[in-house]
Amino acid sequence: MKRCRHCGIFFLTDYRNVGRCDIGCPFGCRDAHSKKCSTQRSTAYYQTPEGKIKKKQINGCRKSLGREPVRDDDTLIVHLEVVTGLIEGRTFCRREIVAMVKRILRQHSLDNRENFIYQDMYWKDLPP
Numbered sequence: 001m002k003r004c005r006h007c008g009i010f011f012l013t014d015y016r017n018v019g020r021c022d023i024g025c026p027f028g029c030r031d032a033h034s035k036k037c038s039t040q041r042s043t044a045y046y047q048t049p050e051g052k053i054k055k056k057q058i059n060g061c062r063k064s065l066g067r068e069p070v071r072d073d074d075t076l077i078v079h080l081e082v083v084t085g086l087i088e089g090r091t092f093c094r095r096e097i098v099a100m101v102k103r104i105l106r107q108h109s110l111d112n113r114e115n116f117i118y119q120d121m122y123w124k125d126l127p128p
Helices: 029-046 049-065 073-088 094-106 119-125
Strands: none
Touching: 029 049, 073 094
């Protein structure tokens, strides 16, 4: 049994680790320490002149790839047609899907207490 150097709990380990005192437990400390060391290494590298050049290239490629998701309404409507058709077990036309989406977007929240139907029956018993 060895004690974790980060959280201090005991855990079972291999017998070859008898003399070591730098072991982290497998319950998250080992991964946290590895991630921290990796961040320190990459930060140190990207502060060097070569690292700054490489980071500039990486960021330039990231901008040119255009990773912004393109939202196409027609694609979304087709997707909704297929999914709704599979759930309902029938086919839907584009007009039905568009009307359904408009109806859903037009619905009001039930949290609006002024428009609550049973307001007088329910809310009058609650203290202010």
